[in-house]
Amino acid sequence: MFAYVIGGLLMALNANDMTGNSDWMEIETTLTPEDRLTDDHGAALYKIVAGEVVERTQQEREADWPPEPTPTPSLAERITFVEDCLMEMSEEVYK
16 A cells, blocks of 8 residues: 655555655555545544554644634624724714
């Protein structure tokens, strides 16, 4: 089996000889190209350690998860903010 490895992480498998392409290496594994190799966040489930496929821990995978997006203000919150700004500005102008 041939594995696409980036930074020690197993990203893809292929039964065909892919060693002519960069980042592919031959490995011994019971995994197949049809097996799931990443979690729901896109983090690799397996790593290569001393040429062996090793399952990554939950903590290792979570470290690779993208940060949660910052929630954006709702339309009502944005309108309230603009109205408050306008009120504050008008108080300054019409003193």
